[in-house]
Amino acid sequence: xxxxxxxxxxxxxxxxxxxxxxxxxxxxxxxxxxxxxxxxxxxxxxxxxxxxxxxxxxxxxxxxxxxxxxxxxxxxxxxxxxxxxxxxxxxxxxxxxxxxxxxxxxxxxxxxxxxxxxxxxxxxx
Amino acid sequence: xxxxxxxxxxxxxxxxxxxxxxxxxxxxxxxxxxxxxxxxxxxxxxxxxxxxxxxxxxxxxxxxxxxxxxxxxxxxxxxxxxxxxxxxxxxxxxxxxxxxxxxxxxxxxxxxxxxxxxxxxxxxxxxx
Numbered sequence: 001x002x003x004x005x006x007x008x009x010x011x012x013x014x015x016x017x018x019x020x021x022x023x024x025x026x027x028x029x030x031x032x033x034x035x036x037x038x039x040x041x042x043x044x045x046x047x048x049x050x051x052x053x054x055x056x057x058x059x060x061x062x063x064x065x066x067x068x069x070x071x072x073x074x075x076x077x078x079x080x081x082x083x084x085x086x087x088x089x090x091x092x093x094x095x096x097x098x099x100x101x102x103x104x105x106x107x108x109x110x111x112x113x114x115x116x117x118x119x120x121x122x123x124x125x
Numbered sequence: 126x127x128x129x130x131x132x133x134x135x136x137x138x139x140x141x142x143x144x145x146x147x148x149x150x151x152x153x154x155x156x157x158x159x160x161x162x163x164x165x166x167x168x169x170x171x172x173x174x175x176x177x178x179x180x181x182x183x184x185x186x187x188x189x190x191x192x193x194x195x196x197x198x199x200x201x202x203x204x205x206x207x208x209x210x211x212x213x214x215x216x217x218x219x220x221x222x223x224x225x226x227x228x229x230x231x232x233x234x235x236x237x238x239x240x241x242x243x244x245x246x247x248x249x250x251x252x253x
Contacts, residue, residue, distance in 0.1 A: 035240050040243070
């Protein structure tokens with residue numbers, strides 16, 4: 001007999017889309033917030049162009065774009081348990097704790113592999 | 126095994142066809158398909174206004190026929206859909222548009238349906 005699924009799952013969002021790549025990043029963040037609002041155990045990892053979403057010095061309003069950094073700042077309020085960035089991409093995009101919209105940890109390739117291995121669901125945007 | 130599928134790529138991308146092939150193969154192998162959730166540009170797979178040239182493969186029709194044949198739960202994210210001009214009759218009234226174009230095999234609903242699919246399913250497979 002199959003056991004009932006757990007009502008709370010560990011869900012990892014890997015966000016690779018940058019702030020100016022159409023709606024991709026915006027909709028990834030929407031999915032993060034919705035999943036957290038349903039009280040799932042949500043972790044977010046930024047890599048590739050997605051790291052640029054953390055840069056608090058961006059001024060998307062000047063391009064009449066929505067400021068996604070404000071939405072990322074709300075992750076804590078929604079109970080998103082941890083935020084991480086790939087070490088190499090952090091350097092590539094000059095992301096530091098001083099210029100980021102939120103606190104984060106850095107993960108090398110092994111760390112990312114371990115993070116993924118510990119999840120029930122991993123969604124890549 | 127109980128699967129759910131998340132499709133995020135546009136109809137023109139290989140992922141949209143791979144998702145359909147995976148869905149068919151999983152049912153043929155005796156698995157259960159709890160839900161297919163269409164998000165981001167994949168919402169266009171549910172539009173009846175996507176006109177495909179006659180000498181090209183019509184993936185929209187194939188998805189619709191597959192969903193109807195197996196009576197599958199095919200949910201299209203409502204926020205992603207209305208942004209891209211995919212509306213059902215209710216949304217057309219709400220936004221006062223001239224018409225609506227959601228294929229009847231699909232249903233507009235919120236991201237809660239995606240979360241529910243994650244919780245209920247043994248595996249969530251993404252095609253992007």
